[in-house]
Amino acid sequence: KAKDLGRNMYQIYDPSMNKRSYQSFLMERDLRKAIMNDEFIVHLQPRVDAITQKTVSAEALIRWMHPELGLVSPGEFIPLAEETGLIIPMGKWMKRKVCEKLVEWREAGIPLVPISVNISSQRFLQKEFASEIRDLLREFQLEGKWLEIEITENSIMKNEETVFKTIRELKDLGVKIYIDDFGTGYSSFNYLKTFQLDGVKIDRSFIQNISSESENASITTAMIKMAQHLKLEVIAEGVETKEELEYLLEQNCHYIQGFYFGRPCATEEFEKRFLKGALVVK
Numbered sequence: 001k002a003k004d005l006g007r008n009m010y011q012i013y014d015p016s017m018n019k020r021s022y023q024s025f026l027m028e029r030d031l032r033k034a035i036m037n038d039e040f041i042v043h044l045q046p047r048v049d050a051i052t053q054k055t056v057s058a059e060a061l062i063r064w065m066h067p068e069l070g071l072v073s074p075g076e077f078i079p080l081a082e083e084t085g086l087i088i089p090m091g092k093w094m095k096r097k098v099c100e101k102l103v104e105w106r107e108a109g110i111p112l113v114p115i116s117v118n119i120s121s122q123r124f125l126q127k128e129f130a131s132e133i134r135d136l137l138r139e140f141q142l143e144g145k146w147l148e149i150e151i152t153e154n155s156i157m158k159n160e161e162t163v164f165k166t167i168r169e170l171k172d173l174g175v176k177i178y179i180d181d182f183g184t185g186y187s188s189f190n191y192l193k194t195f196q197l198d199g200v201k202i203d204r205s206f207i208q209n210i211s212s213e214s215e216n217a218s219i220t221t222a223m224i225k226m227a228q229h230l231k232l233e234v235i236a237e238g239v240e241t242k243e244e245l246e247y248l249l250e251q252n253c254h255y256i257q258g259f260y261f262g263r264p265c266a267t268e269e270f271e272k273r274f275l276k277g278a279l280v281v282k
């Protein structure tokens, strides 16, 4: 198997050698190994109800424990994973891990919250995406409501027919769909009425300094109003301060995610800090 990987690696290396830096070649090599050696970790970040301040769900964020470099954040390897197609096996790994975690909580009698997973547009646009989710849910005997997905505006700009079908299938399964980094994509708002989405996650760049930057405040307020008129859930991402939270509360933003309530953390820590107290004795 190692030989196959080696050969494969050189095939990928050779034709593009001049264009690609040696560093990204090394990272690609390491990424392939990471998938085989199970070097990825799931971190969870709470999404909190703005009013009750209760954790209503968790976002799964991938981390890479590199044998020499230590913890690597997704910003550093997701782009390369996308470019090389490694994002597909990585995404499969992530979804399985999340389902395993949900089942583990269920079996331990921990009242679970849904976990939301980021889906690369590459994967989302493939025809088989919904059936992958269906098979997973069936295999783990999970209701669709426990698994949520986050896609970006770019994922629904193209291939309208496939996207339409995929979204309908996911809705039939009870899987909720959120638009991530809302407000930063290139698409028009047209898709908001075309597709049956569940909510939007307002990008962090609009939330930062919301109480002092009036442009950010206006944009966020407008996005919240629009989303509410369209009966979409609104989640504010990247909420770090009390001021930001208070502003969002005034605007009737439904859900909050950000360092203010909790940074992404290891699953054990998440269980202790955000699901604890709700522990049921078996």
Ligand code: C2E
Residues within 6 Å of the ligand: 045, 060, 061, 062, 073, 074, 075, 078, 087, 091, 094, 118, 119, 120, 150, 180, 181, 204, 237, 238, 239, 240, 257, 258, 259, 260, 264
């Ligand atoms: P995202 O989906 O928009 O995730 C939110 C990012 O914002 C996370 O960065 C999170 O750690 C960070 N964040 C959350 N709250 C705050 C805050 O209050 N302040 C600040 N400054 N940052 C905050 P992270 O974990 O580095 O992930 C970056 C991006 O990588 C994610 O953005 C997502 O697009 C991508 N990503 C992460 N995991 C996966 C995955 O499993 N699959 C795919 N396809 N993409 C992933």
Ligand code: MG
Residues within 6 Å of the ligand: 059, 118, 150, 180
């Ligand atoms: Mg996300």
Ligand code: MG
Residues within 6 Å of the ligand: 180, 181, 182, 201, 203, 204, 237
């Ligand atoms: Mg985001």
Ligand code: MG
Residues within 6 Å of the ligand: 180, 181
């Ligand atoms: Mg993102």
